[in-house]
Amino acid sequence: MTADKTRALVLRAIPFGETSAIVTLLTRDHGKVRGLAKGAWRPKSSFDAALDLLSVCQVLVLRRSANSLDLLTEAFLEQRFRVGDCQAAVAAGLYLAELLDAVTVDADPQPTLFDLARTTVGLLSQPRPGTNQDQTITWSKNTAGIAALLVHAELGILREIGQQPALHRCAECGTPLEGSRIAFGLLAGGGLCPRCRRGQRPVVSVSAAAVHLLRKLAVEPILPNQDQPAATALGEVRAVMNTVITNLLGRRLKTSHWLTTSLAFSPGNHR
Ligand SMILES: [Zn+2]
Incomplete structure:
Protein backbone atom coordinates (compact mmCIF):
# COMPACT_ATOMS: atom_id res chain seq x y z
CA MET A 1 0.00 0.00 0.00
CA THR A 2 1.45 3.38 -1.00
CA ALA A 3 0.57 6.79 0.39
CA ASP A 4 0.19 9.84 -1.87
CA LYS A 5 0.06 13.36 -0.53
CA THR A 6 -1.38 15.90 -2.95
CA ARG A 7 -3.53 18.97 -3.35
CA ALA A 8 -7.12 18.16 -4.27
CA LEU A 9 -10.43 19.72 -5.24
CA VAL A 10 -13.54 17.93 -3.92
CA LEU A 11 -15.86 17.09 -6.84
CA ARG A 12 -18.35 14.84 -5.09
CA ALA A 13 -19.02 13.20 -1.75
CA ILE A 14 -21.66 10.52 -1.29
CA PRO A 15 -22.65 8.93 2.03
CA PHE A 16 -21.26 5.52 2.87
CA GLY A 17 -22.72 3.85 5.92
CA GLU A 18 -23.69 6.02 8.88
CA THR A 19 -20.88 8.54 8.98
CA SER A 20 -18.42 7.78 6.18
CA ALA A 21 -18.25 9.14 2.65
CA ILE A 22 -16.97 8.11 -0.73
CA VAL A 23 -15.24 11.17 -2.03
CA THR A 24 -14.31 11.98 -5.63
CA LEU A 25 -11.30 14.26 -5.78
CA LEU A 26 -9.57 15.99 -8.64
CA THR A 27 -5.96 15.92 -7.49
CA ARG A 28 -3.15 17.94 -8.97
CA ASP A 29 -0.59 15.15 -9.08
CA HIS A 30 -2.60 11.97 -9.51
CA GLY A 31 -5.64 12.93 -11.56
CA LYS A 32 -9.07 11.90 -10.37
CA VAL A 33 -9.10 9.78 -7.24
CA ARG A 34 -12.01 8.12 -5.45
CA GLY A 35 -11.51 7.27 -1.84
CA LEU A 36 -13.31 6.22 1.29
CA ALA A 37 -13.16 8.79 4.07
CA LYS A 38 -14.06 6.91 7.22
CA GLY A 39 -16.01 8.94 9.75
CA ALA A 40 -15.98 12.01 7.48
CA TRP A 41 -19.43 13.09 8.63
CA ARG A 42 -19.02 12.23 12.28
CA PRO A 43 -19.46 15.27 14.52
CA LYS A 44 -16.04 16.79 15.16
CA SER A 45 -14.51 14.72 12.38
CA SER A 46 -10.86 15.48 11.73
CA PHE A 47 -11.78 16.17 8.11
CA ASP A 48 -13.92 19.13 9.20
CA ALA A 49 -14.93 21.23 6.15
CA ALA A 50 -12.06 19.93 4.01
CA LEU A 51 -14.35 17.48 2.23
CA ASP A 52 -17.16 19.92 1.47
CA LEU A 53 -17.98 20.27 -2.19
CA LEU A 54 -15.34 22.29 -4.08
CA SER A 55 -13.07 22.67 -1.06
CA VAL A 56 -9.39 22.72 -1.96
CA CYS A 57 -7.38 20.63 0.47
CA GLN A 58 -4.16 18.76 1.01
CA VAL A 59 -4.99 15.07 1.21
CA LEU A 60 -3.25 11.85 2.07
CA VAL A 61 -4.53 8.93 0.01
CA LEU A 62 -3.62 5.34 0.85
CA ARG A 63 -3.63 3.33 -2.35
CA ARG A 64 -5.04 -0.16 -2.06
CA SER A 65 -5.29 -3.00 -4.54
CA ALA A 66 -7.14 -2.52 -7.82
CA ASN A 67 -10.35 -4.04 -6.50
CA SER A 68 -10.79 -1.94 -3.37
CA LEU A 69 -11.40 1.72 -2.82
CA ASP A 70 -8.47 3.89 -1.86
CA LEU A 71 -8.52 5.28 1.67
CA LEU A 72 -8.54 8.98 2.35
CA THR A 73 -6.92 9.38 5.74
CA GLU A 74 -6.18 13.09 6.02
CA ALA A 75 -7.55 16.27 4.47
CA PHE A 76 -6.47 19.74 5.45
CA LEU A 77 -8.60 22.60 4.17
CA GLU A 78 -6.82 25.28 2.13
CA GLN A 79 -9.64 27.11 0.36
CA ARG A 80 -13.38 26.93 0.80
CA PHE A 81 -16.10 27.36 -1.81
CA ARG A 82 -17.83 30.21 -0.02
CA VAL A 83 -20.51 31.97 -2.02
CA GLY A 84 -23.11 33.01 0.55
CA ASP A 85 -26.56 33.36 -1.00
CA CYS A 86 -25.36 34.07 -4.54
CA GLN A 87 -27.36 31.44 -6.44
CA ALA A 88 -25.54 32.06 -9.73
CA ALA A 89 -22.20 31.28 -8.06
CA VAL A 90 -23.61 28.15 -6.38
CA ALA A 91 -25.01 26.91 -9.70
CA ALA A 92 -21.77 27.72 -11.55
CA GLY A 93 -19.76 25.83 -8.90
CA LEU A 94 -21.98 22.74 -8.96
CA TYR A 95 -21.95 22.74 -12.75
CA LEU A 96 -18.16 23.06 -12.80
CA ALA A 97 -17.80 20.13 -10.37
CA GLU A 98 -20.07 17.95 -12.50
CA LEU A 99 -18.28 18.95 -15.70
CA LEU A 100 -14.82 18.23 -14.24
CA ASP A 101 -16.01 14.84 -13.00
CA ALA A 102 -17.44 14.06 -16.45
CA VAL A 103 -14.38 15.00 -18.51
CA THR A 104 -11.61 13.55 -16.31
CA VAL A 105 -10.55 9.96 -15.78
CA ASP A 106 -8.93 8.27 -12.81
CA ALA A 107 -5.17 8.45 -12.40
CA ASP A 108 -4.48 10.79 -15.34
CA PRO A 109 -2.85 13.91 -13.84
CA GLN A 110 -3.58 17.22 -15.59
CA PRO A 111 -1.97 19.92 -13.41
CA THR A 112 -2.97 22.80 -15.71
CA LEU A 113 -6.59 21.66 -15.65
CA PHE A 114 -6.44 21.39 -11.87
CA ASP A 115 -4.96 24.89 -11.54
CA LEU A 116 -7.65 26.32 -13.82
CA ALA A 117 -10.40 24.64 -11.77
CA ARG A 118 -8.91 25.80 -8.50
CA THR A 119 -8.56 29.38 -9.72
CA THR A 120 -12.15 29.44 -10.98
CA VAL A 121 -13.52 28.14 -7.67
CA GLY A 122 -11.43 30.78 -5.89
CA LEU A 123 -12.83 33.55 -8.08
CA LEU A 124 -16.43 32.35 -7.64
CA SER A 125 -15.93 32.40 -3.87
CA GLN A 126 -16.25 35.60 -1.94
CA PRO A 127 -13.02 37.01 -0.55
CA ARG A 128 -12.38 35.81 2.97
CA PRO A 129 -12.72 38.55 5.55
CA GLY A 130 -9.42 39.34 7.19
CA THR A 131 -7.24 38.43 4.24
CA ASN A 132 -5.85 40.89 1.77
CA GLN A 133 -5.94 38.43 -1.10
CA ASP A 134 -7.70 39.96 -4.13
CA GLN A 135 -9.97 41.89 -1.80
CA THR A 136 -10.90 44.38 -4.47
CA ILE A 137 -12.22 41.81 -6.93
CA THR A 138 -15.38 39.85 -6.31
CA TRP A 139 -17.76 38.20 -8.72
CA SER A 140 -20.42 37.85 -6.00
CA LYS A 141 -23.93 38.77 -7.26
CA ASN A 142 -22.50 39.68 -10.66
CA THR A 143 -24.52 37.21 -12.72
CA ALA A 144 -23.15 38.29 -16.13
CA GLY A 145 -19.61 38.19 -14.76
CA ILE A 146 -20.16 34.70 -13.31
CA ALA A 147 -21.61 33.49 -16.62
CA ALA A 148 -18.58 34.83 -18.51
CA LEU A 149 -16.13 33.43 -15.95
CA LEU A 150 -17.69 29.99 -16.30
CA VAL A 151 -17.43 30.06 -20.10
CA HIS A 152 -13.77 31.05 -19.75
CA ALA A 153 -13.27 28.02 -17.47
CA GLU A 154 -15.18 25.69 -19.82
CA LEU A 155 -13.12 26.77 -22.83
CA GLY A 156 -9.96 26.21 -20.79
CA ILE A 157 -11.17 22.74 -19.79
CA LEU A 158 -11.98 21.91 -23.43
CA ARG A 159 -8.50 23.12 -24.43
CA GLU A 160 -6.83 20.94 -21.79
CA ILE A 161 -8.69 17.83 -22.92
CA GLY A 162 -7.94 18.56 -26.58
CA GLN A 163 -11.50 19.57 -27.49
CA GLN A 164 -11.26 23.35 -27.84
CA PRO A 165 -13.63 24.44 -30.62
CA ALA A 166 -12.15 26.25 -33.63
CA LEU A 167 -13.11 29.92 -33.18
CA HIS A 168 -10.89 31.82 -35.61
CA ARG A 169 -10.52 29.54 -38.60
CA CYS A 170 -12.69 26.93 -40.25
CA ALA A 171 -12.32 23.64 -38.39
CA GLU A 172 -12.13 21.79 -41.70
CA CYS A 173 -10.05 23.90 -44.11
CA GLY A 174 -8.51 26.69 -42.01
CA THR A 175 -10.14 29.61 -43.86
CA PRO A 176 -10.56 32.62 -41.52
CA LEU A 177 -14.12 32.81 -40.18
CA GLU A 178 -16.00 36.01 -40.91
CA GLY A 179 -19.49 37.30 -41.57
CA SER A 180 -22.44 38.33 -39.44
CA ARG A 181 -23.28 34.72 -38.56
CA ILE A 182 -20.95 31.76 -38.28
CA ALA A 183 -21.88 28.11 -38.59
CA PHE A 184 -20.69 26.03 -35.69
CA GLY A 185 -20.24 22.37 -36.56
CA LEU A 186 -20.57 20.19 -33.48
CA LEU A 187 -18.93 17.12 -34.97
CA ALA A 188 -16.47 19.18 -37.02
CA GLY A 189 -15.17 20.79 -33.81
CA GLY A 190 -16.06 24.45 -34.21
CA GLY A 191 -16.62 27.16 -36.79
CA LEU A 192 -17.08 26.22 -40.43
CA CYS A 193 -16.66 28.35 -43.54
CA PRO A 194 -19.68 28.52 -45.93
CA ARG A 195 -18.07 25.96 -48.24
CA CYS A 196 -17.32 23.37 -45.53
CA ARG A 197 -20.65 23.73 -43.74
CA ARG A 198 -22.51 22.21 -46.67
CA GLY A 199 -23.67 18.76 -45.76
CA GLN A 200 -22.34 19.05 -42.20
CA ARG A 201 -24.61 18.05 -39.34
CA PRO A 202 -25.30 19.02 -36.63
CA VAL A 203 -24.59 22.71 -37.17
CA VAL A 204 -25.74 25.67 -35.08
CA SER A 205 -25.69 29.24 -36.36
CA VAL A 206 -23.93 31.70 -34.03
CA SER A 207 -23.87 35.50 -34.25
CA ALA A 208 -20.60 37.33 -34.85
CA ALA A 209 -21.01 39.02 -31.43
CA ALA A 210 -21.19 35.64 -29.70
CA VAL A 211 -18.16 34.35 -31.63
CA HIS A 212 -16.26 37.51 -30.67
CA LEU A 213 -17.15 36.91 -27.01
CA LEU A 214 -16.12 33.25 -27.23
CA ARG A 215 -12.76 34.28 -28.71
CA LYS A 216 -12.19 36.77 -25.92
CA LEU A 217 -13.20 34.32 -23.17
CA ALA A 218 -10.96 31.62 -24.64
CA VAL A 219 -8.03 33.88 -23.76
CA GLU A 220 -9.03 35.60 -20.52
CA PRO A 221 -11.95 36.16 -18.16
CA ILE A 222 -13.76 39.50 -17.99
CA LEU A 223 -12.99 41.14 -14.66
CA PRO A 224 -15.91 42.57 -12.68
CA ASN A 225 -14.48 46.07 -13.04
CA GLN A 226 -14.33 45.78 -16.84
CA ASP A 227 -17.18 46.32 -19.30
CA GLN A 228 -19.54 43.39 -18.98
CA PRO A 229 -20.68 41.50 -22.07
CA ALA A 230 -24.12 42.13 -23.56
CA ALA A 231 -26.79 39.80 -22.21
CA THR A 232 -27.83 38.63 -25.68
CA ALA A 233 -24.29 37.56 -26.68
CA LEU A 234 -23.77 35.97 -23.28
CA GLY A 235 -27.05 34.03 -23.52
CA GLU A 236 -26.09 32.81 -26.96
CA VAL A 237 -22.62 31.80 -25.76
CA ARG A 238 -24.19 29.88 -22.85
CA ALA A 239 -26.43 28.01 -25.31
CA VAL A 240 -23.42 27.21 -27.52
CA MET A 241 -21.45 25.85 -24.54
CA ASN A 242 -24.40 23.72 -23.41
CA THR A 243 -24.70 22.30 -26.92
CA SER A 262 -29.76 30.63 -12.32
CA LEU A 263 -27.80 32.75 -14.78
CA ALA A 264 -31.16 34.24 -15.82
CA PHE A 265 -31.05 32.95 -19.39
CA SER A 266 -34.16 31.45 -20.88
CA PRO A 267 -33.78 27.67 -20.73
CA GLY A 268 -35.84 27.34 -23.91
CA ASN A 269 -33.22 28.54 -26.36
CA HIS A 270 -30.73 25.71 -26.11
CA ARG A 271 -30.90 22.02 -26.73
ZN1 LIG B 1 -13.75 25.45 -44.52
Whole structure:
Protein backbone atom coordinates (compact mmCIF):
# COMPACT_ATOMS: atom_id res chain seq x y z
CA MET A 1 0.00 0.00 0.00
CA THR A 2 1.45 3.38 -1.00
CA ALA A 3 0.57 6.79 0.39
CA ASP A 4 0.19 9.84 -1.87
CA LYS A 5 0.06 13.36 -0.53
CA THR A 6 -1.38 15.90 -2.95
CA ARG A 7 -3.53 18.97 -3.35
CA ALA A 8 -7.12 18.16 -4.27
CA LEU A 9 -10.43 19.72 -5.24
CA VAL A 10 -13.54 17.93 -3.92
CA LEU A 11 -15.86 17.09 -6.84
CA ARG A 12 -18.35 14.84 -5.09
CA ALA A 13 -19.02 13.20 -1.75
CA ILE A 14 -21.66 10.52 -1.29
CA PRO A 15 -22.65 8.93 2.03
CA PHE A 16 -21.26 5.52 2.87
CA GLY A 17 -22.72 3.85 5.92
CA GLU A 18 -23.69 6.02 8.88
CA THR A 19 -20.88 8.54 8.98
CA SER A 20 -18.42 7.78 6.18
CA ALA A 21 -18.25 9.14 2.65
CA ILE A 22 -16.97 8.11 -0.73
CA VAL A 23 -15.24 11.17 -2.03
CA THR A 24 -14.31 11.98 -5.63
CA LEU A 25 -11.30 14.26 -5.78
CA LEU A 26 -9.57 15.99 -8.64
CA THR A 27 -5.96 15.92 -7.49
CA ARG A 28 -3.15 17.94 -8.97
CA ASP A 29 -0.59 15.15 -9.08
CA HIS A 30 -2.60 11.97 -9.51
CA GLY A 31 -5.64 12.93 -11.56
CA LYS A 32 -9.07 11.90 -10.37
CA VAL A 33 -9.10 9.78 -7.24
CA ARG A 34 -12.01 8.12 -5.45
CA GLY A 35 -11.51 7.27 -1.84
CA LEU A 36 -13.31 6.22 1.29
CA ALA A 37 -13.16 8.79 4.07
CA LYS A 38 -14.06 6.91 7.22
CA GLY A 39 -16.01 8.94 9.75
CA ALA A 40 -15.98 12.01 7.48
CA TRP A 41 -19.43 13.09 8.63
CA ARG A 42 -19.02 12.23 12.28
CA PRO A 43 -19.46 15.27 14.52
CA LYS A 44 -16.04 16.79 15.16
CA SER A 45 -14.51 14.72 12.38
CA SER A 46 -10.86 15.48 11.73
CA PHE A 47 -11.78 16.17 8.11
CA ASP A 48 -13.92 19.13 9.20
CA ALA A 49 -14.93 21.23 6.15
CA ALA A 50 -12.06 19.93 4.01
CA LEU A 51 -14.35 17.48 2.23
CA ASP A 52 -17.16 19.92 1.47
CA LEU A 53 -17.98 20.27 -2.19
CA LEU A 54 -15.34 22.29 -4.08
CA SER A 55 -13.07 22.67 -1.06
CA VAL A 56 -9.39 22.72 -1.96
CA CYS A 57 -7.38 20.63 0.47
CA GLN A 58 -4.16 18.76 1.01
CA VAL A 59 -4.99 15.07 1.21
CA LEU A 60 -3.25 11.85 2.07
CA VAL A 61 -4.53 8.93 0.01
CA LEU A 62 -3.62 5.34 0.85
CA ARG A 63 -3.63 3.33 -2.35
CA ARG A 64 -5.04 -0.16 -2.06
CA SER A 65 -5.29 -3.00 -4.54
CA ALA A 66 -7.14 -2.52 -7.82
CA ASN A 67 -10.35 -4.04 -6.50
CA SER A 68 -10.79 -1.94 -3.37
CA LEU A 69 -11.40 1.72 -2.82
CA ASP A 70 -8.47 3.89 -1.86
CA LEU A 71 -8.52 5.28 1.67
CA LEU A 72 -8.54 8.98 2.35
CA THR A 73 -6.92 9.38 5.74
CA GLU A 74 -6.18 13.09 6.02
CA ALA A 75 -7.55 16.27 4.47
CA PHE A 76 -6.47 19.74 5.45
CA LEU A 77 -8.60 22.60 4.17
CA GLU A 78 -6.82 25.28 2.13
CA GLN A 79 -9.64 27.11 0.36
CA ARG A 80 -13.38 26.93 0.80
CA PHE A 81 -16.10 27.36 -1.81
CA ARG A 82 -17.83 30.21 -0.02
CA VAL A 83 -20.51 31.97 -2.02
CA GLY A 84 -23.11 33.01 0.55
CA ASP A 85 -26.56 33.36 -1.00
CA CYS A 86 -25.36 34.07 -4.54
CA GLN A 87 -27.36 31.44 -6.44
CA ALA A 88 -25.54 32.06 -9.73
CA ALA A 89 -22.20 31.28 -8.06
CA VAL A 90 -23.61 28.15 -6.38
CA ALA A 91 -25.01 26.91 -9.70
CA ALA A 92 -21.77 27.72 -11.55
CA GLY A 93 -19.76 25.83 -8.90
CA LEU A 94 -21.98 22.74 -8.96
CA TYR A 95 -21.95 22.74 -12.75
CA LEU A 96 -18.16 23.06 -12.80
CA ALA A 97 -17.80 20.13 -10.37
CA GLU A 98 -20.07 17.95 -12.50
CA LEU A 99 -18.28 18.95 -15.70
CA LEU A 100 -14.82 18.23 -14.24
CA ASP A 101 -16.01 14.84 -13.00
CA ALA A 102 -17.44 14.06 -16.45
CA VAL A 103 -14.38 15.00 -18.51
CA THR A 104 -11.61 13.55 -16.31
CA VAL A 105 -10.55 9.96 -15.78
CA ASP A 106 -8.93 8.27 -12.81
CA ALA A 107 -5.17 8.45 -12.40
CA ASP A 108 -4.48 10.79 -15.34
CA PRO A 109 -2.85 13.91 -13.84
CA GLN A 110 -3.58 17.22 -15.59
CA PRO A 111 -1.97 19.92 -13.41
CA THR A 112 -2.97 22.80 -15.71
CA LEU A 113 -6.59 21.66 -15.65
CA PHE A 114 -6.44 21.39 -11.87
CA ASP A 115 -4.96 24.89 -11.54
CA LEU A 116 -7.65 26.32 -13.82
CA ALA A 117 -10.40 24.64 -11.77
CA ARG A 118 -8.91 25.80 -8.50
CA THR A 119 -8.56 29.38 -9.72
CA THR A 120 -12.15 29.44 -10.98
CA VAL A 121 -13.52 28.14 -7.67
CA GLY A 122 -11.43 30.78 -5.89
CA LEU A 123 -12.83 33.55 -8.08
CA LEU A 124 -16.43 32.35 -7.64
CA SER A 125 -15.93 32.40 -3.87
CA GLN A 126 -16.25 35.60 -1.94
CA PRO A 127 -13.02 37.01 -0.55
CA ARG A 128 -12.38 35.81 2.97
CA PRO A 129 -12.72 38.55 5.55
CA GLY A 130 -9.42 39.34 7.19
CA THR A 131 -7.24 38.43 4.24
CA ASN A 132 -5.85 40.89 1.77
CA GLN A 133 -5.94 38.43 -1.10
CA ASP A 134 -7.70 39.96 -4.13
CA GLN A 135 -9.97 41.89 -1.80
CA THR A 136 -10.90 44.38 -4.47
CA ILE A 137 -12.22 41.81 -6.93
CA THR A 138 -15.38 39.85 -6.31
CA TRP A 139 -17.76 38.20 -8.72
CA SER A 140 -20.42 37.85 -6.00
CA LYS A 141 -23.93 38.77 -7.26
CA ASN A 142 -22.50 39.68 -10.66
CA THR A 143 -24.52 37.21 -12.72
CA ALA A 144 -23.15 38.29 -16.13
CA GLY A 145 -19.61 38.19 -14.76
CA ILE A 146 -20.16 34.70 -13.31
CA ALA A 147 -21.61 33.49 -16.62
CA ALA A 148 -18.58 34.83 -18.51
CA LEU A 149 -16.13 33.43 -15.95
CA LEU A 150 -17.69 29.99 -16.30
CA VAL A 151 -17.43 30.06 -20.10
CA HIS A 152 -13.77 31.05 -19.75
CA ALA A 153 -13.27 28.02 -17.47
CA GLU A 154 -15.18 25.69 -19.82
CA LEU A 155 -13.12 26.77 -22.83
CA GLY A 156 -9.96 26.21 -20.79
CA ILE A 157 -11.17 22.74 -19.79
CA LEU A 158 -11.98 21.91 -23.43
CA ARG A 159 -8.50 23.12 -24.43
CA GLU A 160 -6.83 20.94 -21.79
CA ILE A 161 -8.69 17.83 -22.92
CA GLY A 162 -7.94 18.56 -26.58
CA GLN A 163 -11.50 19.57 -27.49
CA GLN A 164 -11.26 23.35 -27.84
CA PRO A 165 -13.63 24.44 -30.62
CA ALA A 166 -12.15 26.25 -33.63
CA LEU A 167 -13.11 29.92 -33.18
CA HIS A 168 -10.89 31.82 -35.61
CA ARG A 169 -10.52 29.54 -38.60
CA CYS A 170 -12.69 26.93 -40.25
CA ALA A 171 -12.32 23.64 -38.39
CA GLU A 172 -12.13 21.79 -41.70
CA CYS A 173 -10.05 23.90 -44.11
CA GLY A 174 -8.51 26.69 -42.01
CA THR A 175 -10.14 29.61 -43.86
CA PRO A 176 -10.56 32.62 -41.52
CA LEU A 177 -14.12 32.81 -40.18
CA GLU A 178 -16.00 36.01 -40.91
CA GLY A 179 -19.49 37.30 -41.57
CA SER A 180 -22.44 38.33 -39.44
CA ARG A 181 -23.28 34.72 -38.56
CA ILE A 182 -20.95 31.76 -38.28
CA ALA A 183 -21.88 28.11 -38.59
CA PHE A 184 -20.69 26.03 -35.69
CA GLY A 185 -20.24 22.37 -36.56
CA LEU A 186 -20.57 20.19 -33.48
CA LEU A 187 -18.93 17.12 -34.97
CA ALA A 188 -16.47 19.18 -37.02
CA GLY A 189 -15.17 20.79 -33.81
CA GLY A 190 -16.06 24.45 -34.21
CA GLY A 191 -16.62 27.16 -36.79
CA LEU A 192 -17.08 26.22 -40.43
CA CYS A 193 -16.66 28.35 -43.54
CA PRO A 194 -19.68 28.52 -45.93
CA ARG A 195 -18.07 25.96 -48.24
CA CYS A 196 -17.32 23.37 -45.53
CA ARG A 197 -20.65 23.73 -43.74
CA ARG A 198 -22.51 22.21 -46.67
CA GLY A 199 -23.67 18.76 -45.76
CA GLN A 200 -22.34 19.05 -42.20
CA ARG A 201 -24.61 18.05 -39.34
CA PRO A 202 -25.30 19.02 -36.63
CA VAL A 203 -24.59 22.71 -37.17
CA VAL A 204 -25.74 25.67 -35.08
CA SER A 205 -25.69 29.24 -36.36
CA VAL A 206 -23.93 31.70 -34.03
CA SER A 207 -23.87 35.50 -34.25
CA ALA A 208 -20.60 37.33 -34.85
CA ALA A 209 -21.01 39.02 -31.43
CA ALA A 210 -21.19 35.64 -29.70
CA VAL A 211 -18.16 34.35 -31.63
CA HIS A 212 -16.26 37.51 -30.67
CA LEU A 213 -17.15 36.91 -27.01
CA LEU A 214 -16.12 33.25 -27.23
CA ARG A 215 -12.76 34.28 -28.71
CA LYS A 216 -12.19 36.77 -25.92
CA LEU A 217 -13.20 34.32 -23.17
CA ALA A 218 -10.96 31.62 -24.64
CA VAL A 219 -8.03 33.88 -23.76
CA GLU A 220 -9.03 35.60 -20.52
CA PRO A 221 -11.95 36.16 -18.16
CA ILE A 222 -13.76 39.50 -17.99
CA LEU A 223 -12.99 41.14 -14.66
CA PRO A 224 -15.91 42.57 -12.68
CA ASN A 225 -14.48 46.07 -13.04
CA GLN A 226 -14.33 45.78 -16.84
CA ASP A 227 -17.18 46.32 -19.30
CA GLN A 228 -19.54 43.39 -18.98
CA PRO A 229 -20.68 41.50 -22.07
CA ALA A 230 -24.12 42.13 -23.56
CA ALA A 231 -26.79 39.80 -22.21
CA THR A 232 -27.83 38.63 -25.68
CA ALA A 233 -24.29 37.56 -26.68
CA LEU A 234 -23.77 35.97 -23.28
CA GLY A 235 -27.05 34.03 -23.52
CA GLU A 236 -26.09 32.81 -26.96
CA VAL A 237 -22.62 31.80 -25.76
CA ARG A 238 -24.19 29.88 -22.85
CA ALA A 239 -26.43 28.01 -25.31
CA VAL A 240 -23.42 27.21 -27.52
CA MET A 241 -21.45 25.85 -24.54
CA ASN A 242 -24.40 23.72 -23.41
CA THR A 243 -24.70 22.30 -26.92
CA VAL A 244 -20.95 21.70 -27.36
CA ILE A 245 -20.60 19.97 -24.00
CA THR A 246 -23.78 17.91 -24.38
CA ASN A 247 -22.53 16.79 -27.76
CA LEU A 248 -19.08 15.96 -26.39
CA LEU A 249 -20.39 13.92 -23.45
CA GLY A 250 -23.35 12.41 -25.28
CA ARG A 251 -25.65 13.56 -22.47
CA ARG A 252 -26.81 16.71 -20.75
CA LEU A 253 -25.12 17.53 -17.47
CA LYS A 254 -27.68 17.29 -14.67
CA THR A 255 -26.87 20.79 -13.43
CA SER A 256 -27.03 22.51 -16.84
CA HIS A 257 -30.73 23.39 -16.75
CA TRP A 258 -30.46 24.85 -13.25
CA LEU A 259 -27.32 26.69 -14.27
CA THR A 260 -29.07 28.29 -17.24
CA THR A 261 -32.02 29.45 -15.15
CA SER A 262 -29.76 30.63 -12.32
CA LEU A 263 -27.80 32.75 -14.78
CA ALA A 264 -31.16 34.24 -15.82
CA PHE A 265 -31.05 32.95 -19.39
CA SER A 266 -34.16 31.45 -20.88
CA PRO A 267 -33.78 27.67 -20.73
CA GLY A 268 -35.84 27.34 -23.91
CA ASN A 269 -33.22 28.54 -26.36
CA HIS A 270 -30.73 25.71 -26.11
CA ARG A 271 -30.90 22.02 -26.73
ZN1 LIG B 1 -13.75 25.45 -44.52
